Amino acid sequence: MKLMAVTDNQHSMENLMSIILKIHEYVDYIQIREKSRTANEVYTLGKRLIDEGVAKEKLIINDRIDVATLLNIKNVHLPGNGLPVEQVKKLNSQYFAGVSVHSQEEAQIAQKNKADYVLYGHCFQTNSKKGKPPIELQSIKKIKKQLSIPIFVIGGITEDRVEQLADLGADGVAIMSAIFSSSNPLESVKKLNERCWRL
């Protein structure tokens, strides 16, 4: 099972750099999702990470296709209110483009529009989605059956919940708080990596 770390838009640039440099070897992807930062800040963060040895292939840029393009990063993630995936893929079919979805219907549309993966959730109650009810976990199974592209799941996922999600058909887990709010991100990622690797 794939492991994606998703940044939480809560850290200083220095802290974020430091956490990512510690954990990058233990995850498949790091999604840079810093919604309140400027284009220049996201660009600078990406550039510094690459300069420090983080593999471009592991980095996914959320929303800002232009930043990804300038950094020569092919992995992009399109949020629900982001650019249309069919247009992004038409622009350059080399993009590996994920799309956030919240229902079976949205997942099917994303696949039809040439998304390379979907990110579905949120799976469990989480502070970042306070007040919104989580998905029915069984819906992961249903969506998985109808898709040929991978399904990543997100939202309140912790180490002990990974196996259950793999059983339901998820191809990957996307994790924010359990890594970036952990008192020891490296330790948390190592444990997650251990679980995912076996599934």
Added chain:
Amino acid sequence: MKLMAVTDNQHSMENLMSIILKIHEYVDYIQIREKSRTANEVYTLGKRLIDEGVAKEKLIINDRIDVATLLNIKNVHLPGNGLPVEQVKKLNSQYFAGVSVHSQEEAQIAQKNKADYVLYGHCFQTNSKKGKPPIELQSIKKIKKQLSIPIFVIGGITEDRVEQLADLGADGVAIMSAIFSSSNPLESVKKLNERCWRL
């Protein structure tokens, strides 16, 4: 003297569409600067304007080079915290890229980095820059002398201030409130157009 209308991030999408469709024939450029909108909203706005007959050559997209690319619009404007102009021009030298500057030094750096124009201000007290002192108007003259690229000026510009700015060497005026907060945007733009055309 060139006339650029700059959207003010204060209108509904419908109102914005309606104002731009009324005024577009009387301005040289319309800069879409809707900072609090999502990528999808800016993309949709641009697409609808083009579909309704606004010339692509008149549209300038602020900050989101990706949106400009998807719309096949070559004019982009980079705010102070935006992507580095030298990288944007390196990506595609066809971009006509403006840069916001606030000093003589920034203007020279922008030109060195291949900006196609600078946008300098703010010239006068304006609600959108409350608390920040305006520039010394004489600095326009100094900057103009040192640049070979056009200098647009912005900030609190009204019809009766255009001539003074032209005398100081400005090649264009960028106008937000006096158009988008006007009770009659078309009338205001026609008057501005009349002034600019003669200078």
